Amino acid sequence: xxxxxxxxxxxxxxxxxxxxxxxxxxxxxxxxxxxxxxxxxxxxxxxxxxxxxxxxxxxxxxxxxxxxxxxxxxxxxxxxxxxxxxxxxxxxxxxxxxxxxxxxxxxxxxxxxxxxxxxxxxxxxxxxxxxxxxxxxxxxxxxxxxxxxxxxxxxxxxxxxxxxxxxxxxxxxxxxxxxxxxxxxxxxxxxxxxxxxxxxxxxxxxxxxxxxxxxxxxxxxxxxxxxxxxxxxxxxxxxxxxxxxxxxxxxxxxxxxxxxxxxxxxxxxxxxxxxxxxxxxxxxxxxxxxxxxxxxxxxxxxxxxxxxxxxxxxxxxxxxxxxxxxxxxxxxxxxxxxxxxxxxxxxxxxxxxxxxxxxxxxxxxxxxxxxxxxxxxxxxxxxxxxxxxxxxxxxxxxxxxxxxxxxxxxxxxxxxxxxxxxxxxxxxxxxxxxxxxxxxxxxxxxxxxxxx
Amino acid sequence: xxxxxxxxxxxxxxxxxxxxxxxxxxxxxxxxxxxxxxxxxxxxxxxxxxxxxxxxxxxxxxxxxxxxxxxxxxxxxxxxxxxxxxxxxxxxxxxxxxxxxxxxxxxxxxxxxxxxxxxxxxxxxxxxxxxxxxxxxxxxxxxxxxxxxxxxxxxxxxxxxxxxxxxxxxxxxxxxxxxxxxxxxxxxxxxxxxxxxxxxxxxxxxxxxxxxxxxxxxxxxxxxxxxxxxxxxxxxxxxxxxxxxxxxxxxxxxxxxxxxxxxxxxxxxxxxxxxxxxxxxxxxxxxxxxxxxxxxxxxxxxxxxxxxxxxxxxxxxxxxxxxxxxxxxxxxxxxxxxxxxxxxxxxxxxxxxxxxxxxxxxxxxxxxxxxxxxxxxxxxxxxxxxxxxxxxxxxxxxxxxxxxxxxxxxxxxxxxxxxxxxxxx
Numbered sequence: 005x006x007x008x009x010x011x012x013x014x015x016x017x018x019x020x021x022x023x024x025x026x027x028x029x030x031x032x033x034x035x036x037x038x039x040x041x042x043x044x045x046x047x048x049x050x051x052x053x054x055x056x057x058x059x060x061x062x063x064x065x066x067x068x069x070x071x072x073x074x075x076x077x078x079x080x081x082x083x084x085x086x087x088x089x090x091x092x093x094x095x096x097x098x099x100x101x102x103x104x105x106x107x108x109x110x111x112x113x114x115x116x117x118x119x120x121x122x123x124x125x126x127x128x129x130x131x132x133x134x135x136x137x138x139x140x141x142x143x144x145x146x147x148x149x150x151x152x153x154x155x156x157x158x159x160x161x162x163x164x165x166x167x168x169x170x171x172x173x174x175x176x177x178x179x180x181x182x183x184x185x186x187x188x189x190x191x192x193x194x195x196x197x198x199x200x201x202x203x204x205x206x207x208x209x210x211x212x213x214x215x216x217x218x219x220x221x222x223x224x225x226x227x228x229x230x231x232x233x234x235x236x237x238x239x240x241x242x243x244x245x246x247x248x249x250x251x252x253x254x255x256x257x258x259x260x261x262x263x264x265x266x267x268x269x270x271x272x273x274x275x276x277x278x279x280x281x282x283x284x285x286x287x288x289x290x291x292x293x294x295x296x297x298x299x300x301x302x303x304x305x306x307x308x309x310x311x312x313x314x315x316x317x318x319x320x321x322x323x324x325x326x327x328x329x330x331x332x333x334x335x336x337x338x339x340x341x342x343x344x345x346x347x348x349x350x351x352x353x354x355x356x357x358x359x360x361x362x363x364x365x366x367x368x369x370x371x372x373x374x375x376x377x378x379x380x381x382x383x384x385x386x387x388x389x390x391x392x393x394x395x396x397x398x399x400x401x402x403x404x405x406x407x408x409x410x411x412x413x414x415x416x417x418x419x420x421x422x423x424x425x426x427x428x429x430x431x432x433x434x435x436x437x438x439x440x441x442x443x444x445x446x447x448x449x450x451x452x453x454x455x456x
Numbered sequence: 457x458x459x460x461x462x463x464x465x466x467x468x469x470x471x472x473x474x475x476x477x478x479x480x481x482x483x484x485x486x487x488x489x490x491x492x493x494x495x496x497x498x499x500x501x502x503x504x505x506x507x508x509x510x511x512x513x514x515x516x517x518x519x520x521x522x523x524x525x526x527x528x529x530x531x532x533x534x535x536x537x538x539x540x541x542x543x544x545x546x547x548x549x550x551x552x553x554x555x556x557x558x559x560x561x562x563x564x565x566x567x568x569x570x571x572x573x574x575x576x577x578x579x580x581x582x583x584x585x586x587x588x589x590x591x592x593x594x595x596x597x598x599x600x601x602x603x604x605x606x607x608x609x610x611x612x613x614x615x616x617x618x619x620x621x622x623x624x625x626x627x628x629x630x631x632x633x634x635x636x637x638x639x640x641x642x643x644x645x646x647x648x649x650x651x652x653x654x655x656x657x658x659x660x661x662x663x664x665x666x667x668x669x670x671x672x673x674x675x676x677x678x679x680x681x682x683x684x685x686x687x688x689x690x691x692x693x694x695x696x697x698x699x700x701x702x703x704x705x706x707x708x709x710x711x712x713x714x715x716x717x718x719x720x721x722x723x724x725x726x727x728x729x730x731x732x733x734x735x736x737x738x739x740x741x742x743x744x745x746x747x748x749x750x751x752x753x754x755x756x757x758x759x760x761x762x763x764x765x766x767x768x769x770x771x772x773x774x775x776x777x778x779x780x781x782x783x784x785x786x787x788x789x790x791x792x793x794x795x796x797x798x799x800x801x802x803x804x805x806x807x808x809x810x811x812x813x814x815x816x817x818x819x820x821x822x823x824x825x826x827x828x829x830x831x832x833x834x835x836x837x838x839x840x841x842x843x844x845x846x847x848x849x850x851x852x853x854x855x856x857x858x859x860x861x862x863x864x865x866x867x868x869x870x871x872x873x874x875x876x877x878x879x880x881x
Contacts, residue, residue, distance in 0.1 A: 036524075043523035046849050049805030050829075071522050107802040111849055 005329045008300050017302035019274040025300035026273050029191040038124045042070040044108055045116045052105035058433045059086035067121055079129035080137050082122055087162045088155055090201045091184050092429045093123035094192050099322045136207030141168035146446050149232040153213055154182020155428045156238030156418025158205055159435030165210035167443040174217035186265040189293035220390035229413055234442045237416040241384035251343030260294035260381035267297050279377035280304040283352055285340055286381030287317035294379045295332045306332045307373055311339040311357050349378055386420055407438035415442050462769040464735040465627040465653035465712045467585045469558050471496040472769055473753050476716050476737035477562035482536055484546035493747035494754055497558025502535035502590040503543050504564050505571055509534040517664035517674040528690035529740050530664035532682055534596045535564055544582050551583040564590040566601045572616055573623040580624040587626050589616055592633035592658025595684045607633035610645035617649025629714055631655035639698040643708050653712040657695045659685025688740035692718030700780045703732025722756030730776040789866045791859035792840030794833045800853035803829045807844035815843050
């Protein structure tokens with residue numbers, strides 16, 4: 005478990021301390037370590053780890069290839085299933101996916117370091133290989149539009165391009181990567197990895213990205229449907245949920261994702277002004293990323309408040325431990341009732357919660373926490389207004405098994421559909437599969453009236 | 457650890473662990489460190505006639521298992537490259553300084569009676585307890601008519617052994633090369649020449665690997681490589697077989713065995729002794745880990761003997777010999793079936809794929825109610841080959857269960873399906 009340099013109250017963290025805190029959370033494996041850990045892999049048949057991976061990377065094979073010294077081949081095995089294997093190796097909650105089901109847990113008490121080995125192989129290829137590892141199929145003459153240069157959109161674009169199609173991605177922000185670039189803790193994606201990965205991915209060719217193109221602003225879905233053979237929506241969830249409580253508009257009450265973006269985009273993290281009494285509200289990995297990064301910047305007191313117990317948090321146990329080990333105070337069974345302050349927030353009032361008649365409800369007991377920065381990590385929502393005409397249910401775009409939306413020729417994937425957990429790895433799988441489906445459909449459209 | 461004391465071809469030793477004639481016993485400095493560490497004896501690095509040989513650089517290549525452990529070394533070093541008189545003086549000093557330890561002098565010469573006898577007498581005069589004939593080096597020396605060039609010809613083996621017997625009264629150990637088609641031929645020749653003991657195996661002729669960047673065999677000497685002598689853990693099975701064959705043959709009855717070949721732990725030594733060796737010699741393990749490995753060899757062997765209630769090494773020497781038979785003496789009516797313990801199974805699938813792809817398709821996978829995989833054996837297809845048990849990473853998860861029936865012990869010569877059975881009767 006990584007221990008960051010913390011502000012113990014005597015003095016603020018130095019620039020060096022902060023730079024150290026934002027270095028790689030898991031340092032890369034040395035080649036000798038990789039070989040030793042690869043040798044721990046049993047090389048299971050129809051392995052549980054492979055089945056636990058949303059992108060179904062052939063994990064026993066890629067580890068065997070590390071063992072045999074075929075590192076580039078190992079990376080190709082990974083990337084052929086998951087073109088963002090580099091980010092997934094860094095950001096996947098492997099402790100609840102591949103590494104949780106690794107059979108070596110039973111024989112040795114700890115799994116093979118699948119994530120670290122994956123990073124070892126992919127980093128090797130990205131850093132040393134001059135040419136992109138995949139070739140494009142013969143041109144189909146088809147053009148695909150993609151909304152959003154996040155993991156889903158990029159994975160769609162890469163696979164579509166590989167299958168011989170041309171792709172234009174429209175991205176609202178000024179950089180590609182989506183949450184890989186803007187929404188993950190900086191120490192998980194050290195050394196500008198998100199951008200390096202996109203640059204690698206675009207090496208396939210046939211993909212253009214247009215930035216500052218926002219649906220509903222300077223981008224119209226119907227225009228894309230008219231101008232392209234197919235459209236993929238990988239727009240993510242860009243709306244911020246609100247608490248709807250008094251004082252929410254005060255200065256100092258912010259969305260955790262905005263805070264994470266500020267931290268990610270700052271070249272010199274020591275220049276980021278930091279408050280000393282930070283409250284983070286929420287129970288997901290975003291809440292943990294915000295709370296731990298606040299500590300990394302030198303905040304003295306960081307309290308993470310979640311309305312239910314630790315077992316209900318969507319942040320994994322490992323993430324929770326990282327926060328606890330680095331001085332984040334966790335308060336469970338409490339929900340904010342109001343924020344008070346003149347200009348900026350000064351006090352947050354919470355009610356203790358319990359479950360009555362199966363329903364989570366506030367009790368009479370309340371408490372206050374002094375604060376100057378509240379970070380809300382209570383989830384994102386779909387910006388539905390810009391998606392008129394698409395069938396939407398429970399805040400997600402409805403798709404069928406081929407990732408087709410209710411509109412002809414429009415596909416969707418990633419966090420904006422209900423395919424699985426809101427994880428990078430799931431978004432990559434959605435994008436990859438949607439591209440395969442869209443490509444297959446355009447090559448052989450079903451005959452009208454025939455059973456599908 | 458008095459109970460480890462043993463007598464090998466008349467030579468008393470405080471324990472059965474000697475260092476083999478090799479780089480670790482090239483000079484007094486090393487042998488002194490070995491004795492301090494607890495080795496019972498040392499066979500000095502082979503001495504030849506002056507002028508001494510000249511060695512090349514480099515000399516070793518290695519064979520690694522996939523976890524990077526070295527399981528074998530190949531060497532192209534020759535016999536001692538130090539002047540004979542220095543070696544003889546140091547051997548004498550060591551004999552005087554360490555009266556309870558064994559030093560055996562190893563010698564090598566071409567097929568020349570005078571050369572063998574001169575060397576034997578000079579070495580005997582240092583006070584060593586025995587003489588070993590190096591008839592085994594498969595590289596370098598054999599190109600000069602020595603080493604394996606002698607050991608591969610039974611007549612030469614008998615002749616050289618006899619010359620040394622005639623020259624000295626010391627116990628004579630004839631060290632054989634495994635690079636022959638039938639080890640019994642040189643073994644019988646050694647006996648005929650009067651050997652008190654056979655030391656085996658010397659190294660196995662080998663090329664350990666190829667440098668694929670430079671397209672040269674390794675170890676590489678200025679852009680070229682040559683075959684060398686392979687030793688270490690990986691050669692142990694070859695040595696065990698040769699030890700067993702000599703120990704159980706009536707033709708070599710009475711000749712003792714000083715076993716060599718990949719001995720790394722006390723367990724390896726116990727296996728050689730169980731097959732009939734009187735003591736063992738070690739080289740590679742010491743080269744890889746240092747002389748300290750003898751500590752656990754001594755302690756582990758003593759613990760094993762306590763556990764099995766053996767008072768002396770003699771108590772279990774050859775204990776596995778009677779059970780080592782020709783294939784034709786095996787019971788054709790013995791059947792085993794694999795049994796997979798579902799509670800111990802970690803569901804890795806290794807048994808399934810090994811059986812499915814390469815054996816008898818005798819393992820099936822069923823879905824468990826909890827979503828896991830249940831592996832079980834199809835008895836009608838299982839031939840009891842053990843492969844699933846061996847590939848299973850969980851100890852004792854797969855066991856082999858004997859099929860109990862009343863069929864008699866029947867060998868192949870007696871078997872109804874043997875077309876030659878009637879002809880033999």
